[in-house]
Amino acid sequence: MTRVITFGTFDVFHVGHVNILERARSYGEYLIVGVSSDELNYSKKNRYPIYNEEDRMKIISSLKFVSEVFIEESLELKLEYIKKYNADVLIMGDDWLGRFDWVKPACEVVYLPRTPSISTSEIIEVVRKL
Known part of the structure; x- marks a missing residue:
């Protein structure tokens, strides 16, 4: 059984998240998703997520093609x-292209294209302006 791992914040869940997780799952039979902690998100983006880590984990856990979720x-x-x-494949969005090649001795690394014209940050900005 091929085990696939991927990571993300998955805040303000949208179809782009569904697309990348479905595509990640197509690389194996078991999909493991690391959901960024609230603190990790703050350190990356200088803001806390809209939804807390428990809520984001519950959303990701509810998807039929996700096997396991962790923080x-x-x-x-x-x-x-x-x-x-015990992941065989690491899947990341192509906005991280090359940034995780250093793990290639441990597993295959695949960078998938993001869904065009969909961004959590852009959605948050649009909503703030309403």
Whole structure:
């Protein structure tokens, strides 16, 4: 059984999230998703997510093609997460292209294109202006 792992904040859940998770699942039979902690999101984006980590984990866990969900505490722990969950493939959005090639000795790394014209940050900005 091929085990796939991916990571994301998954805040203000939208069809782009569904698309990348469905495509990630197509690389194997078991999809593991690391949901960025509220603190990790703050360190990356200088803002807390709209939805807290528990709510975001519940949303991701409810998807039929997701097998397992956990909280990602640090970007630097990618290799440890890959080993802990025995992942064969790491899937990341192509906005991270090349940034995780250093884990290639442990697993295959695939960067998938994002869904065009959909961005959580843009959605948040539009809603704030309403």
